[in-house]
Amino acid sequence: MHTVYDMTRTAHAGPHPTTIHDRSGPAVELRQVTRRYGTAGATVTALDAVTLAFPRGSFTAVMGPSGSGKSSLLHCAAGLDRPTAGTVLVDGTELTGLDETALTRFRRDRMGFVFQAFNLVPTLTVVQNVVLPFELAGRRPDRTAVVRLLDRLGLGDRLDHRPAQLSGGQQQRVAIARAVLTRPAVVFADEPTGALDTRAAREVLDLLRDTVFRTGQTIVMVTHDPVAAARADAVVFFADGRPVDTVVRPDAGTVAARLATLGGGR
Numbered sequence: 001m002h003t004v005y006d007m008t009r010t011a012h013a014g015p016h017p018t019t020i021h022d023r024s025g026p027a028v029e030l031r032q033v034t035r036r037y038g039t040a041g042a043t044v045t046a047l048d049a050v051t052l053a054f055p056r057g058s059f060t061a062v063m064g065p066s067g068s069g070k071s072s073l074l075h076c077a078a079g080l081d082r083p084t085a086g087t088v089l090v091d092g093t094e095l096t097g098l099d100e101t102a103l104t105r106f107r108r109d110r111m112g113f114v115f116q117a118f119n120l121v122p123t124l125t126v127v128q129n130v131v132l133p134f135e136l137a138g139r140r141p142d143r144t145a146v147v148r149l150l151d152r153l154g155l156g157d158r159l160d161h162r163p164a165q166l167s168g169g170q171q172q173r174v175a176i177a178r179a180v181l182t183r184p185a186v187v188f189a190d191e192p193t194g195a196l197d198t199r200a201a202r203e204v205l206d207l208l209r210d211t212v213f214r215t216g217q218t219i220v221m222v223t224h225d226p227v228a229a230a231r232a233d234a235v236v237f238f239a240d241g242r243p244v245d246t247v248v249r250p251d252a253g254t255v256a257a258r259l260a261t262l263g264g265g266r
């Protein structure tokens with residue numbers, strides 16, 4: 001995997017039209033993105049004119065102290081929240097130019113999500129949970145492809161189990177299968193290993209990485225865990241609503257030390 005890391009510059013500096021559809025650029029790009037909360041009297045600037053690019057086919061961890069803007073970044077990048085100012089592009093499409101209906105469709109088709117809490121439907125089986133986004137999109141999933149994917153994730157003998165019958169690591173692998181089945185351009189992961197023990201966490205991250213890279217997709221993962229971050233190609237550190245550093249080919253010790261200097265060690 002050859003990935004060029006140029007997190008703070010973009011290939012498209014300068015003025016641009018209102019809506020952009022350009023698939024030659026990074027998988028995810030933020031240009032001068034600001035997110036403020038509150039009213040005039042008491043405003044918090046969660047993201048402060050952030051310009052950042054996540055290259056296609058890369059796996060990037062986002063770290064930083066509590067309140068540094070990681071969740072705000074993920075939410076704005078994934079179109080779950082709208083920036084106060086600035087532009088977000090995912091797979092060459094400007095999210096900030098889409099209305100709610102188009103944004104929902106774009107999210108469903110081009111993005112996958114993996115959360116700490118797995119977010120599986122308890123009454124559905126493993127297969128039913130995985131194909132749910134397909135069915136919601138009115139598409140008919142290819143069962144052979146679903147079974148192959150679940151098999152690759154080590155769940156071949158769990159197809160008809162319900163989430164409560166699975167371990168935490170297995171549940172997260174179901175969530176990964178669900179996130180990648182639609183072949184999204186980018187998978188956003190929010191503390192995906194936060195509820196797992198060390199071994200399950202490592203397995204889940206390796207499977208996430210292998211599964212996503214098989215089709216050249218991109219992962220953006222927010223985490224507090226230096227060991228999890230060390231599975232990524234690079235770590236972007238946030239402080240006070242801005243990216244302040246990038247470590248390429250990270251190891252857990254370097255990540256923990258850098259985090260500690262930002263006041264985010266645990």
Ligand SMILES: Nc1ncnc2c1ncn2[C@@H]1O[C@H](COP(=O)(O)OP(=O)(O)OP(=O)(O)O)[C@@H](O)[C@H]1O
Nearest residue numbers: 037038044045046065066067068069070071072073
């Ligand atoms: N809905 C909101 N209303 C008001 N302020 C908010 C809101 N969401 C976030 N903030 C503020 O924005 C800043 C950035 O928050 P954010 O959740 O992005 O940080 P974070 O790095 O993800 O923190 P943590 O690691 O604790 O989850 C914080 O000061 C937070 O209090």
